[in-house]
Amino acid sequence: MEADNVPQEGNATLGGQRKAVYARDANGKLVIVPSRGWEVEEIVTRQAVDAMAEQAQAARARVLAGLASPLEYWMHARRMDVALLAQSSGFWQWRVRRHLGPHGFARLSASQLGRYAQALGVSTAELRKLP
Amino acid sequence: MNFDHRHAAHCESGVVANLLRHHGLEMSESLAFGLASALSFAYLPFIKVSGQPVVAYRALPRAIIRGMKAPLDAHFRFESFRSEAAGQARLDALLAEGRVVGLQTSVYWLPYFPPDMRFHFNVHNLLVYGKDGDDYLISDPVFEHPVRCASADLARARFAKGVLAPKGLLYYPQRIERQSVQPAAVRQAIARNCRHMLAPVPIAGVRGMRFLASRLERLPAGAGHVRRPAD
Numbered sequence: 001m002e003a004d005n006v007p008q009e010g011n012a013t014l015g016g017q018r019k020a021v022y023a024r025d026a027n028g029k030l031v032i033v034p035s036r037g038w039e040v041e042e043i044v045t046r047q048a049v050d051a052m053a054e055q056a057q058a059a060r061a062r063v064l065a066g067l068a069s070p071l072e073y074w075m076h077a078r079r080m081d082v083a084l085l086a087q088s089s090g091f092w093q094w095r096v097r098r099h100l101g102p103h104g105f106a107r108l109s110a111s112q113l114g115r116y117a118q119a120l121g122v123s124t125a126e127l128r129k130l131p
Numbered sequence: 132m133n134f135d136h137r138h139a140a141h142c143e144s145g146v147v148a149n150l151l152r153h154h155g156l157e158m159s160e161s162l163a164f165g166l167a168s169a170l171s172f173a174y175l176p177f178i179k180v181s182g183q184p185v186v187a188y189r190a191l192p193r194a195i196i197r198g199m200k201a202p203l204d205a206h207f208r209f210e211s212f213r214s215e216a217a218g219q220a221r222l223d224a225l226l227a228e229g230r231v232v233g234l235q236t237s238v239y240w241l242p243y244f245p246p247d248m249r250f251h252f253n254v255h256n257l258l259v260y261g262k263d264g265d266d267y268l269i270s271d272p273v274f275e276h277p278v279r280c281a282s283a284d285l286a287r288a289r290f291a292k293g294v295l296a297p298k299g300l301l302y303y304p305q306r307i308e309r310q311s312v313q314p315a316a317v318r319q320a321i322a323r324n325c326r327h328m329l330a331p332v333p334i335a336g337v338r339g340m341r342f343l344a345s346r347l348e349r350l351p352a353g354a355g356h357v358r359r360p361a362d
Contacts, residue, residue, distance in 0.1 A: 012247075013247035013248060014245055014247075014248070015243065015244075015245025015247065016245070016249070017245055017274060017275065019140070019324040020138045020139050020140045020145075020273070020275075021140065022140060022161070030161065032137075032138055032140070032160075033138070035276055045247055045248070046247070048250075049247050049274065061166075066320070071293065078239075079239065079249070079250065079251060080251065083293075084251055084292065084293045085291040086322055087293055087296075088291075088293070108155065120290075
């Protein structure tokens with residue numbers, strides 16, 4: 001690729017940062033050209049980000065309907081799944097799944113809530129409710 | 132400390148090149164990547180990460196750092212830690228000695244990353260070259276300019292859990308015996324890379340690319356192939 005042809009389409013998911021791309025300069029040497037990104041990249045990243053945001057919104061609806069605990073919302077809001085939340089909090093996966101329901105969540109002790117809060121990077125007060 | 136930060140396309144190759152340049156070697160990202168024969172390809176349809184089959188296009192984590200051993204006789208020391216406190220104390224001690232230290236971190240917990248890029252990806256590499264108050268001075272090669280990160284955030288990123296958890300891993304060169312790259316080392320690296328890319332298995336190297344391409348061609352048109360990540 002020639003340096004002039006490096007895409008500068010403004011991939012919004014880069015948040016204004018530029019990424020390094022290798023291209024040929026006028027002398028035929030390979031150099032790094034900062035790029036604002038491709039449209040295709042943006043579509044793909046956005047798909048992944050949107051899928052995670054949808055999961056968080058679905059969890060929020062379930063919490064409001066009384067079908068899930070705020071922990072489920074926070075798990076998705078932090079882009080985690082049960083496996084990662086289990087590893088981060090130190091609970092077994094089957095216990096995490098139980099705590100995702102309102103009844104299991106209600107039975108958590110203060111120190112257990114603290115472990116989840118620490119894993120998710122929120123305070124225990126925030127963890128008890130939706131933001 | 133004056134640190135010569137250079138923008139790079141990938142984290143590990145960029146970290147290695149910037150770190151070696153700091154130690155007086157003329158090293159570019161592409162040369163580091165090539166010397167380690169790090170170019171590779173593997174399509175692993177039977178391993179799924181968030182519902183997607185794995186496509187690997189580079190060698191395993193740390194392969195580029197280790198790949199400097201043969202061509203440069205460069206010996207790196209790797210240390211990982213059980214506790215955040217121990218990891219941070221060791222990092223501070225090394226910085227106080229005037230060293231530039233490489234770290235393995237999660238991307239998700241680094242606040243300077245754009246929000247849309249913050250996934251739970253645990254094998255990001257960056258260099259720490261100093262500390263200013265509570266902020267670490269960081270040369271993250273995939274960023275154009277050096278960045279800063281508060282100590283609590285960096286500790287969280289270093290001790291993130293999950294697949295390929297970094298466990299606070301830090302690394303630095305202990306000694307580098309050769310100060311220049313010999314042409315023979317480059318030829319050897321290219322030959323090794325050719326061997327990898329021509330491996331006689333259908334899922335790796337050039338054959339792996341053809342295999343994945345044929346799978347892609349057979350996908351249904353439109354959005355029919357979009358799969359949601361598993362809960």
